[in-house]
Amino acid sequence: MYDSLDSLGFAASKLWNVARWTVDRIWKETGYIPDHSELSAYLKNHERYADLNAQSSQRVIQELAEAFRGWYSKRQNGDEMANPPGYRKRGDEHPRSTITFKEDGFKHDSEHNRVRLSKGRNLKDHWSDFILCEYDTDPDATVENVQQVRAVWNDQRGEWELHLVCRVEFEGIDSPGDRTAGIDIGISNTAAVSYGDEAVLYPGGALKEDEYYFAKERAKCDDTTSNEARRLDHKWSSRRTHFLHTLSKTIVEESERRGVGTIAVGDLTGIRENGSGETKDWGSKGNQSLHRWAFDRFVTMLEYKAEEHGIIVETVNERNTSKTCACCEHKDSNQRVERGLYICDECGTVANADVNGAENIRRKLEDTQVPPSPDDEDRSTGWMAQPAVHLFDRESGRFTPREQVVNCKP
Secondary structure, eight states, X not given: OHHHHHHHHHHHHHHHHHHHHHHHXXXXXXXXXXXXXXXXXXHTXXXXXXXXXXXXXXXXXXXXXXXXXXXXXXXXXXXXXXOOOXXXXXXXXXXXXXXXXOTTTEEEETTTTEEEEEOOGGGOSSTTOEEEEEOOOOTTOOOOSEEEEEEEEETTTTEEEEEEEEOOOOOSOOOSOSEEEEEEEOSSEEEEEEOSSOEEEEEOHHHHHHHHHHHHHHHTOSOTTSHHHHHHHHHHHHHHHHHHHHHHHHHHHHHHHTTEEEEEEEEXXXXXXXXXXXXXXXXXXXXHHHHHSOHHHHHHHHXXXXXXXXXXXXXXXXXXXXXXXXXXXXXXXXXXXXXXXXXXXXXXXXXXXXXXXXXXXXXXXXXXXXXXOTTSOOOTTTTTTSOEEEEEETTTTEEEETTSOXXXXX
């Protein structure tokens, strides 16, 4: 089985390199980078394309197109140090790349805990040749409705891992309550959450420390495709993923505890563009941070974790939420006097700027008919001005109140 997976992993790297060479040739001749559908159509009859199942080959090419798109966005945002995706080679050898099997590429036998993976036409010994893999699960776990299987090579363990992606449907889960929470997603504070009578900030300091640490360590590598560079990239990616999972899980649990049935998240579509469709200039550091921050990924995690608890996640238009006072609705772009401070010239409200934005996002769902009144509550000296701050604790892997000792060493 391992030898067969090795052959597919090597084939995926070869196809990546063929597609990378093709993009380079087209780019030099026309100045245009083809998208994944154009590239797939162009390479469909190539010998390497038939080494894998058709859907698996399409996924390899799609990953390359996404990598080029990410690189091009970085360059547009002012990151002159960004490099385009390279070839997958280690000297004269091809590394084992991840192979993705979609609905036509596998068959799942839930009764015997087995999954059958398809080979490409070129790698089959006969027309019905396939790879049969067995897996173990926890006694209480049920693997069903498998949508996708990914074969991933683990360098540290020196073995293949199977990642099974399953569709899970939640039925009959009662909502924790009828309250609404609002989330303002940002760069300095990864998330600011307003519950209407209290607020919590989740700073992104841990992400920034990791970015600085791993960028510095990666710069020491002579070859950006070396084993050490790949190890650092994998570890950095794992840290970011863990941070986002922990953050989304924490917000959902805190919302459930407070009886929140709906979470409103600011829709950041077009945040990298101005009104005319051109790329905004956030400064050299701001542009890089903005590009690296995975807004969509966080919202996706939040949605499926919230669904498990009966909470609905809705995105709302963020327009003017950072400029508008959450108490009197006076709008002025100059009222955000500093990055973390908001002062309303109309009613005198003093608030944390991110909390003010989160409260405006919350009110877009909860109070669309009745405007708030500054006389109802003095927010300038309360929760809007002095939100709780929870920091990411690396030792426990959780968010803890700022008063607790937090280990910030990468």
